[in-house]
Structure formats: C-alpha cells, structure tokens
Amino acid sequence: MTATVLTVASTKGGAGKTTLVMALAGTLAAEGFHVAVVDADPNRAYASWAESAYEGPAVSVRAEADETRLAEAIDELAPSSDLVLVDTAGFGNRAALLAIAAADAVLVPCTPSRADIEQAAKTLKLIEGAARASRRAIPARVVPCRLKLATAVTRHALAELDAAALPRTEASIGDRVAFAEMTFSGRVPAGDAGQEVAALIAELRGLGWLPNRPSASAAPS
Template identity: 35%
Template structure:
C-alpha cells in the first residue's frame, strides 16, 4: 500500500498540518495509519488535548531502528500509510524516505523555506540512491494567501519546475480552520463554524489537495503493478 512521507528540514511550513489533513480525508473512505516520527509527538498530543472521532490509526515511532518495522506493519493493515517526520535531516527521515512511494516536501515559498526545501529534496534523492529505488518527490506550497500569489512564490515555483522539481498545482491556503486543528484538538470536518472563519473554503481546499496527491500517486501504483506483472511472467 502507498507510503507517503512528509518531510522538511525547517519548522513552520505546515508539514504536520498537511499530513493530518491527508490522513483525515483519506480515512473517510480508506484505512489509514499515521506513523508519527516527530519527537514533539503532535498526533499523540492532539489526542491528549481532547482530539477524538478520528478514523485513522496513528503510532508514535521515535526510535530510528523501529521506523522501518512500524511502516512495514502499517502497510500490511492499511490502504495508506502517512509518515510525519521530524524537521531534521536525520537517520529517521532517511529510513522513512527509503520506504516511501512518495515524499511531500512542504514550503511557504519564502527564500529561507526554499533553501531548506532544496536541502530536503537533495536528502531524499540521496536516500533513494542508497536504497536503490526511485522515490517521487512533490513540493506542496503551504500557508499561502487567500487572494493572489506573490511574486516571490511564483518565482520559487518557476525555479523549482525549471530544475525538474515537481510542484503540486494545489496550494494550502493560510486558513483559520487549518490552524484550529491542533488549537482546538479537532478534526477539520468537526470544527465548530462559530469558532473558525469560513470553514467551507478550508474543506474545499483540503479536498483538492488530497485529490492531487492521489492523482500523483496513480502513476506510481501503475508502475508497481507493471513490475509485479513482469516478475510473475518471468517466474
């Protein structure tokens, strides 16, 4: 089953929020396990703060030696596995990336975020080379303005695409509802409309994001199917 890892070497890019949104929406119609490798244990803290009603499972895996085991076990019982890594280029992130079918690197598009995004992409490519496999990387622009795209962000996207880096067309907007997920320890679709601004736009934005991730995964799944068929024919 697909393993999707969220990775960045810098905090504040919406990495965990993006992973949470993907887990919540996918779990509405699929089995999902989140492997939380962040020492801050955001998913565990969300639960302790009163979060409930989630349809996805999550496990906390802070020991680098346990990460491959937890991902493998989750893959055996869930249709999707989502890995939220620490904001650091470390052994845990390398092992998670090596087991991934796709890595999503988050960035707000600022020059500093872009430098770290470039480091993250290079790190994933090195992990892929070491593992002897191709690991697709997609960049997700996060915390964007609701109206218009800044010149800085437009240039950042253009620079990445010119360098052969694939950027998701969908951007996660800076929405009150997204910030409230951990602030109120709530699922996106359970948020009280009286406590957040315009949650409907956040619902739509999150769904578009998830649909684009699924579309990006489709060629990966087709490639895996072709390899499996070739092995069976060779046998």
C-alpha cells in the first residue's frame, strides 16, 4: 500500500502547524495506523520533539529540509506507511512548496487574527499555483486553530474566513493549555482537546484524506 500524503503548511509561523502534526500523528498512531512524519522545517521542531519528548506508539520520523531530497524522502516512507504527514516551515520556502506539490491534500492552520487570515489566503493561492503547475488538483482546507472558544474574536474570524470564501474545516482546534503542554509532556492530549483532534480526524476521513483503517501490510520503518 502507499500512504496518503498530508502536508501541513502556512506561510505564517506560529499558526499551529507543528502542534497539529504532533496531535494528528500521535492520535492516529494510537489508533494503530502506521504514521510517518517528514519534518521539512530546518528548525526541526517536530523531529527534536519526537526524539526527546514524544511518548506514544511509534511514528517514523525523517527530518529533511533540503528541497532537492524532500520528495524522495516522502516517497521512501510512503510504501511502509498508512499516512505521511509533512510539517513545513512558516515561510513560503522551496521545501514547503515541494511538500505542497507532493501532497494528496494540504491543511492550512490559521489563528483568529487578520494577519493570519490574509496569510492563509496567500497559502491557498500558493497551493492553487502548485496545482496548476502540476496540472492536477491539490485539495486544501484552512483549519481554524488556537480559537478562544465562544469569544467574539473567534466568531468574527470564522465569519471572515467564510466571507473570504476560504474553504475551511468545520472542526477547529481551540487555544488550550493541553496542546501547549504536549510540547513538554510528549503526550497527545485527551479530554476536550483530544475530542477536537478526533473531530478533525473524522472530518478528514469524510473528505477521504485519511485512511479508514490501518493496512495490514504497512510496517513502521
């Protein structure tokens, strides 16, 4: 089997990309999926967390920020995985563009600020450009992240995303201590934070962007 490749990208740093990759990878690995993460960020935030803090079922990790080798790294991991998640750097660098070009689908985390919404729109344009250049569709969704739940600013941000006709997931990720704690504890959050991740996973499955069940043949490399 060959994995689905899901790239997490935004031109803006601090939007919650790495946090989303940590939560998705850990949750899906705990469900029995063979998950691989390619860390295409030269800062290696995911990879160093995986080495030093992550506590959970095995996730295959490859740090590859060199755009000349990125697509190859993804291809190498795909046959032994159900899912390859690609974490990217927070600027429109070439590795991020290659990660978009290699993706079956792209998630664009976006916090509820005007600057972030503008950057999300820019990221979607970049994805559209990559799709055009490669003459295929690269579906993408904005994932509202770090939402302060039930606040006016959050309602306003969601309304702005919709007014700008930016495709977004219904599921969103709240601004929760549990997500920040994950960077220290290495454990993927349960409770309300875990439910948000589960809702996002369910929605992504509905879109056909995540496998429904672990394949028997895939094995951690």
